Amino acid sequence: MAAFIASLLTLGATRTALVIGSLVAATSGAVGVFVVLRGQSFSGHALGDIGTTGAAAAYLGGISPLYGFIGVGVLGGLGIETLGERARERDVATGIVLSLMLGIGALLLYFMTQRPNPGSGPVAILFGSIFTVDPGVTGPVALFSVLVLLLLAVLYRPLVFTTVNPQVARAAGVPTTAVSLLFMLAIAVAVEESALVAGALLSTALLIGPASAAVRWTRHVGEAVALSVLLGLLAVVLGVALAYQSYAWPPLDRGWPVSFFIVMIVLLEYLLSRIGRRTRQEPATRQVP
Amino acid sequence: MRNLQPVAGQAQPVLELAGVRVSLGGRPVLQGIDLSLRPGELVGVIGPNGAGKTTLLKIILGLLRPDQGKVRIGGHDAQASRSLVGYVPQSYTPDPDLPLTARDLVALGLDGARWGFSLGGRNRRAKVDEALNWVGASSYADQPVGRLSGGELQRLLVAHALISEPRVVLLDEPLANLDLRSQDEVVALVGRVAHERGVTVLLVTHDMNPILGVMDRILYLARGQAALGTVDEVVRQDVLGQLYGHHIDVVRVHGRILVVGGPDVEALTCTTCDA
Numbered sequence: 236m237a238a239f240i241a242s243l244l245t246l247g248a249t250r251t252a253l254v255i256g257s258l259v260a261a262t263s264g265a266v267g268v269f270v271v272l273r274g275q276s277f278s279g280h281a282l283g284d285i286g287t288t289g290a291a292a293a294y295l296g297g298i299s300p301l302y303g304f305i306g307v308g309v310l311g312g313l314g315i316e317t318l319g320e321r322a323r324e325r326d327v328a329t330g331i332v333l334s335l336m337l338g339i340g341a342l343l344l345y346f347m348t349q350r351p352n353p354g355s356g357p358v359a360i361l362f363g364s365i366f367t368v369d370p371g372v373t374g375p376v377a378l379f380s381v382l383v384l385l386l387l388a389v390l391y392r393p394l395v396f397t398t399v400n401p402q403v404a405r406a407a408g409v410p411t412t413a414v415s416l417l418f419m420l421a422i423a424v425a426v427e428e429s430a431l432v433a434g435a436l437l438s439t440a441l442l443i444g445p446a447s448a449a450v451r452w453t454r455h456v457g458e459a460v461a462l463s464v465l466l467g468l469l470a471v472v473l474g475v476a477l478a479y480q481s482y483a484w485p486p487l488d489r490g491w492p493v494s495f496f497i498v499m500i501v502l503l504e505y506l507l508s509r510i511g512r513r514t515r516q517e518p519a520t521r522q523v524p
Numbered sequence: 525m526r527n528l529q530p531v532a533g534q535a536q537p538v539l540e541l542a543g544v545r546v547s548l549g550g551r552p553v554l555q556g557i558d559l560s561l562r563p564g565e566l567v568g569v570i571g572p573n574g575a576g577k578t579t580l581l582k583i584i585l586g587l588l589r590p591d592q593g594k595v596r597i598g599g600h601d602a603q604a605s606r607s608l609v610g611y612v613p614q615s616y617t618p619d620p621d622l623p624l625t626a627r628d629l630v631a632l633g634l635d636g637a638r639w640g641f642s643l644g645g646r647n648r649r650a651k652v653d654e655a656l657n658w659v660g661a662s663s664y665a666d667q668p669v670g671r672l673s674g675g676e677l678q679r680l681l682v683a684h685a686l687i688s689e690p691r692v693v694l695l696d697e698p699l700a701n702l703d704l705r706s707q708d709e710v711v712a713l714v715g716r717v718a719h720e721r722g723v724t725v726l727l728v729t730h731d732m733n734p735i736l737g738v739m740d741r742i743l744y745l746a747r748g749q750a751a752l753g754t755v756d757e758v759v760r761q762d763v764l765g766q767l768y769g770h771h772i773d774v775v776r777v778h779g780r781i782l783v784v785g786g787p788d789v790e791a792l793t794c795t796t797c798d799a
């Protein structure tokens with residue numbers, strides 16, 4: 236196994252894929268725990284789609300899609316949070332911002348396909364391109380990851396408090412509106428990073444999957460964050476390794492998309508946590524006559 | 525934890541409301557509320573649905589600003605003295621999957637408002653253990669909060685509210701959805717909070733009967749107005765009749781008090797009888 240990973244690391248493309256994939260998985264895994272606990276999965280998913288509009292604009296403008304994803308994602312996140320302060324309104328606000336951005340995105344993607352040489356741009360934006368991602372974005376992705384994790388560390392206790400009991404947190408002097416807004420920024424950056432890597436359509440898997448498994452398997456928020464990061468890393472490393480292997484599978488020398496493997500592993504983690512949970516609860520249910 | 529013994533003859537009020545008036549959505553909810561509570565006093569807040577009980581607590585917490593009037597806690601403006609007030613909200617039900625133990629929840633009451641991580645420390649742990657022990661929650665300290673019974677959760681929320689050593693604790697319907705035994709346990713615990721620790725307690729409940737034995741005074745709310753005094757002073761035909769604005773019967777049977785009457789008989793009956 237070690238030799239196999241060593242051989243993966245010697246290849247330029249897989250090395251970039253592993254490094255960027257790990258950064259993204261760790262960030263999404265940590266943020267994802269709070270997304271799951273706060274019931275913000277829909278916003279998290281929508282932000283990935285919203286980001287594609289930015290990525291398409293960046294592509295048309297000739298700059299790195301990373302900045303398109305992050306720029307528009309942050310704006311979208313701020314929009315959602317300002318429009319819908321309370322949880323119930325937030326879903327509606329998310330839907331409105333999402334439709335608006337998807338409308339613009341559809342137009343931009345149309346422009347992309349009408350260009351003389353559309354290449355793989357539209358596909359890369361929608362489905363991710365961890366193997367073809369420009370190694371030059373490693374630095375910026377690392378920087379954004381560090382910023383998100385730092386923000387999460389600073390927000391940690393007030394965010395836990397606000398998540399657990401917003402009313403009491405507010406009464407205890409937690410600026411809950413500011414905490415929620417800053418956390419929305421963290422979600423936006425984490426999701427857009429992973430949209431770049433796993434693809435906008437699949438970034439939700441990295442955000443929600445490892446986190447919802449980790450939440451079921453742990454008793455403390457801190458433990459859930461740590462486990463979620465580990466499960467995310469596992470999915471990316473295994474996914475990259477399997478994608479590398481798949482060059483030997485039919486159709487020969489083409490390789491299966493890495494996003495497929497990552498999402499399947501995440502799904503497996505989630506299903507295992509459901510099953511584990513079911514068997515743990517069983518004794519209690521059996522006591523009922 | 526600090527143990528504030530009520531000093532005999534201590535006259536300095538902990539909580540004062542003067543001429544408080546609140547409107548929500550353009551409708552007056554509370555008006556002309558005056559009260560002055562002493563340290564270690566347990567006050568039951570009673571009134572029908574929509575009487576403004578939760579609103580009153582939010583005013584004291586500084587979560588709502590009154591349109592008129594003053595709220596002072598420990599001699600300071602309510603906004604500036606949040607750390608002096610502990611709060612147990614109405615109907616709190618954590619998600620069963622929430623990865624948070626009883627101990628974690630109580631610790632949030634201690635330092636959950638501070639930025640960053642907690643560095644733990646023996647002192648912090650000792651404080652949390654002491655609070656858990658004091659409310660009798662040690663046996664389930666490491667259980668996830670989402671899987672506790674209603675009575676266990678209420679005792680825990682009391683520990684959570686007490687651990688920051690407040691001068692005033694506000695409990696919104698802590699007896700709702702509890703069976704009689706759990707009600708008695710929570711009532712006894714809240715009595716100790718006031719009378720052993722000297723914390724002023726405002727306890728909101730629909731039914732005054734479970735707390736008749738521990739409450740020092742009653743704050744009766746109806747139609748946005750309040751009457752404060754001992755049970756014998758307030759729960760009377762004339763006083764409540766004036767508060768509700770129509771005829772009221774106060775019936776005492778087997779040591780229980782029933783408030784009955786008016787056009788809204790059903791609702792009134794249920795504010796004072798066991799379901």
Ligand SMILES: Nc1ncnc2c1ncn2[C@@H]1O[C@H](COP(=O)(O)OP(=O)(O)OP(=O)(O)O)[C@@H](O)[C@H]1O
Nearest residue numbers: 548549553571572573574575576577578579580614
């Ligand atoms: N945000 C709001 N906007 C408008 N009206 C409000 C708002 N919050 C409460 N009210 C109104 O204020 C009145 C008092 O509400 P409050 O929640 O204080 O009642 P309560 O005595 O706690 O009732 P319950 O026993 O049902 O908990 C109600 O008529 C309610 O409809």
Ligand SMILES: [Mg+2]
Nearest residue numbers: 577578614696
């Ligand atoms: Mg209420």
